[in-house]
Amino acid sequence: xxxxxxxxxxxxxxxxxxAPFLLPDxxxxxxxxxxxxxxxxTWDMTGGQMGYNSLGNILFYGxxxxxxxxxxxxxxxxxxxxTNAFGGGTYxxxxxxxxxxxxxxxxxxxxxxxxxxxxxxxxxxxxRGPYFAIGTLGAAIAAGELVSNWEWVGGGQGIALPVxxxxxxxxxxxxxxxxxxxxxxxxxxxxxxxxxxxAAAINAIRDDEEKAEAMGIHTLRYKLTTWAIAAFFVGIAxxxxxxxxxxxxxxxxxxxxxxxxxxMVVCVLLGGKGTLWGPIIGAILFHVVKEVTWNYLLGWQWxxxxxxxxxTVVYFQDGLMxxxxxxxxxxxxxxxxxxxxxxxxxxx
Amino acid sequence: xxxxxVKDVSKSYGGVKANTDISIDVEKGGITGLIGxxxxxxxxLFNSIVGYHPIDKGSIKFEGAEISKMPVQDIARLGLLRTxxxxxxxxxxxxxxxxxxSLPHRKMTLREAFTTxxxxxxxxxxxxxxxxxxxxxxxxxxxxxxxxxxKLLEFAMALMNEPTVLLLDEPTAGINPTLxxxxxxxxKRANSEFGITLFIIEHNMRVIMNMADRIYCLAHGELLxxxxxxxxxxxxxxxxxxxxxx
Numbered sequence: 168x169x170x171x172x173x174x175x176x177x178x179x180x181x182x183x184x185x186a187p188f189l190l191p192d193x194x195x196x197x198x199x200x201x202x203x204x205x206x207x208x209t210w211d212m213t214g215g216q217m218g219y220n221s222l223g224n225i226l227f228y229g230x231x232x233x234x235x236x237x238x239x240x241x242x243x244x245x246x247x248x249x250t251n252a253f254g255g256g257t258y259x260x261x262x263x264x265x266x267x268x269x270x271x272x273x274x275x276x277x278x279x280x281x282x283x284x285x286x287x288x289x290x291x292x293x294x295r296g297p298y299f300a301i302g303t304l305g306a307a308i309a310a311g312e313l314v315s316n317w318e319w320v321g322g323g324q325g326i327a328l329p330v331x332x333x334x335x336x337x338x339x340x341x342x343x344x345x346x347x348x349x350x351x352x353x354x355x356x357x358x359x360x361x362x363x364x365x366a367a368a369i370n371a372i373r374d375d376e377e378k379a380e381a382m383g384i385h386t387l388r389y390k391l392t393t394w395a396i397a398a399f400f401v402g403i404a405x406x407x408x409x410x411x412x413x414x415x416x417x418x419x420x421x422x423x424x425x426x427x428x429x430x431m432v433v434c435v436l437l438g439g440k441g442t443l444w445g446p447i448i449g450a451i452l453f454h455v456v457k458e459v460t461w462n463y464l465l466g467w468q469w470x471x472x473x474x475x476x477x478x479t480v481v482y483f484q485d486g487l488m489x490x491x492x493x494x495x496x497x498x499x500x501x502x503x504x505x506x507x508x509x510x511x512x513x514x515x
Numbered sequence: 516x517x518x519x520x521v522k523d524v525s526k527s528y529g530g531v532k533a534n535t536d537i538s539i540d541v542e543k544g545g546i547t548g549l550i551g552x553x554x555x556x557x558x559x560l561f562n563s564i565v566g567y568h569p570i571d572k573g574s575i576k577f578e579g580a581e582i583s584k585m586p587v588q589d590i591a592r593l594g595l596l597r598t599x600x601x602x603x604x605x606x607x608x609x610x611x612x613x614x615x616x617s618l619p620h621r622k623m624t625l626r627e628a629f630t631t632x633x634x635x636x637x638x639x640x641x642x643x644x645x646x647x648x649x650x651x652x653x654x655x656x657x658x659x660x661x662x663x664x665x666k667l668l669e670f671a672m673a674l675m676n677e678p679t680v681l682l683l684d685e686p687t688a689g690i691n692p693t694l695x696x697x698x699x700x701x702x703k704r705a706n707s708e709f710g711i712t713l714f715i716i717e718h719n720m721r722v723i724m725n726m727a728d729r730i731y732c733l734a735h736g737e738l739l740x741x742x743x744x745x746x747x748x749x750x751x752x753x754x755x756x757x758x759x760x761x
Contacts, residue, residue, distance in 0.1 A: 362631045363628065363629050363630060363631055364615070364618060364620070364623070364627075364628050364629075364630060364631070364632060365625075365628040365629050367612070367615055367616045367618075367632075368616065368620055368628065370605070370608070370612075370616065371605060371616045374605040374606070374607060374608070375603055375605060377587075377603070378599075378603040378604075378605070379616075380587050380588045380591065381565070381587060381591055381596070381597060381599075381603075382591060382596070382616075382617055382620070382672075382676055383588065383591035383592040383594075383596070383619065383620060383621040383676065384588075384620045384621075385588070385592075385620060385621075386588060388625065389628075392625065
């Protein structure tokens, strides 16, 4: 197993690099798949590992999208004028301006989204269980409404960003690899993150927060840090999405609470909460099901999606990985020592 | 030296006076016992000390500083730790993971928290699991252990946390009588070897008389008697309280 692991990862990496050439017709789809993977993995940090089910992570996606766009525009033009003209012809970006603006924008999208999570967390982490879920959902909806009334960033019309300076197909590849690199970095980060003492502490918060408090764990600080890290990645992903989509508007694209905001949760539920691979597998499964139903069951796609969620919640509450772990516990490190307990069995 | 000073503490739930004007001192480095019939207010007093609920009046000091208005986490971070009467462990994790979670996070900076557990941490976890006799079961899901074993695990977790004072709420309840002697020995060793001050609620008279340097007895929410085990054993009021004459 230990010998096979590097081989497995190398093969996977090769596939990730080759995928857009193996499936040239699905380049945008593959990029969207990476987006789902990133959102699912970050959602699982709080939802699966810390026990705080946020329905408002889409807020950071929207915030990141807007921040990256505004920063990218502002290094060349006045944002208010630009958005008023709605991408009219007089606004040109050289490739250098485009890439510097985007790079700076993505960085700030991550950092500011993390800051927003940190500040909002002070309020929202007062709530637990379903109240936290509702609170975060409310925050995301409110953010969308606020931005759609903010004329400086284009109000309800949103923002039209410059198109990728270069060949259309190269642009598709560019965004695929941007998402892929980010997804791989996130995976490597989480693979290490879940081995730290910090991650053990947020697992403790998930399993028994009162006990964690009684053991002296800085629960609020850990919760804020976790959500801020998740928001950092979500913010960048949102920023990339904005540049990929070119035009986006606040309610249907950026702060899309009922679509992407829920999809990321469904991905994790399908794959299995609180595992490293669960969100990834869930995102792939979900994306495939979604595309198939959208293509072949048009008109019934939401029904099919709803049915999938119901089946998962009723029969596979722990997702695919959780189901596997209960069938094959030895694959997940549970060892049963059959030697009799020297201390003896305490009386019940 | 007094490490915990409880002075004139009262606590009532609605009309029920759970604690009335209780004053208790816990000596640093010693083993102090708290006994009393069911419903006499022992657990209420524990909860007051560790900050689970606000007290109505009185003062609680830890190492000379007032803690009666502090929240649970802040008190725990001072090194004042408690175990629960109904054990609380992380049931979905195995014993070793339970131990590693119990590392003293209060002594860690955020940067130190972002490191993986060292070999010493693992060794200490295994050593303490061995200490309480759970070494064989260390990779089992802790939720699958029996109640008594879970109590032992919770005790080991508390030791892992390197507390200054450990408040134990009925450590021997639900434990096999043949195991109790071993547990008494381990509690004594935790006190003498690790230097942890113990404050123990206990129903089992044999256990507490064997261990404690000083015992307080509560009845009906009031302090009934205090003294050495010998004094308590010969106190007619204590005997009456347990036999229901009070």
